Structures are given as structure tokens and as C-alpha cells.
Amino acid sequence: MFFMWAFPLMFYLNTVVGGYIFPLDFDQTLLQSADENLDNRLELGAKVGKNFLTGMFLNSFLFGSILYIASYYIINQYRGFLLHYIYKKWTVKKQIISSISTFIFNCKTI
Numbered sequence: 001m002f003f004m005w006a007f008p009l010m011f012y013l014n015t016v017v018g019g020y021i022f023p024l025d026f027d028q029t030l031l032q033s034a035d036e037n038l039d040n041r042l043e044l045g046a047k048v049g050k051n052f053l054t055g056m057f058l059n060s061f062l063f064g065s066i067l068y069i070a071s072y073y074i075i076n077q078y079r080g081f082l083l084h085y086i087y088k089k090w091t092v093k094k095q096i097i098s099s100i101s102t103f104i105f106n107c108k109t110i
Contacts, residue, residue: 010059015048018055024048 024047075082 011052014052014055014059016055017058018051018053021054021058022047022051024051
């Protein structure tokens with residue numbers, strides 16, 4: 001459900017960022033002739049599509065880099081605490097370990 005409201009926002013953001021790289025000049029004549037001529041419609045669609053794809057790649061790189069740096073920092077900052085928590089709190093029962101090892105041994109024999 002999150003992406004249903006975020007899709008128009010992201011589409012607009014991609015188009016705006018792409019518009020900074022390849023500015024669109026929306027002439028009234030181009031918009032009026034796009035109603036009449038198929039070639040002008042295709043040209044206008046290609047321009048908007050080029051802006052969208054350029055913005056999509058730039059936004060993906062930018063937000064992906066930000067997300068990577070933030071997660072890298074958090075993992076490095078709290079690694080010791082997380083490993084200690086996992087070691088103390090997450091106990092694995094002996095029966096589960098023996099079941100898994102039996103399953104792996106049976107898969108190897110097949």
C-alpha cells in the first residue's frame with residue numbers, strides 16, 4: 001500500500017530531476033500540434049521518457065548511495081552490541097540442529 005501513494009510522487013521527482021539534465025521547452029505550438037500529428041506526440045513522449053529515465057537513474061544512484069552509507073554506518077556503529085545480543089538471546093534448540101544436519105546429510109546422499 002505504501003507504493004500506491006508514492007508512485008506519483010516518485011514519477012514527478014524523476015521527471016523533475018531529469019528536467020534539470022535535459023530541460024523541456026513546452027511550446028504551445030508543440031502541445032497543440034501534438035493533438036493533431038502522431039509524430040509530434042511520439043516526439044513529446046520520447047522527450048518526457050528521456051527525462052523520466054535520466055531522473056530515475058540519478059535518483060536510484062543518489063538514494064541508493066545514501067541508504068548504503070547510512071546502513072554501513074549503523075552496522076559498524078552497533079556491530080558489537082548486535083552480535084552480543086544475538087549470542088545471548090537467540091538460542092537454538094539441539095533438536096533443530098540435529099534435524100538440519102540430518103536433512104543436509106540426506107541431501108548430499110541423493
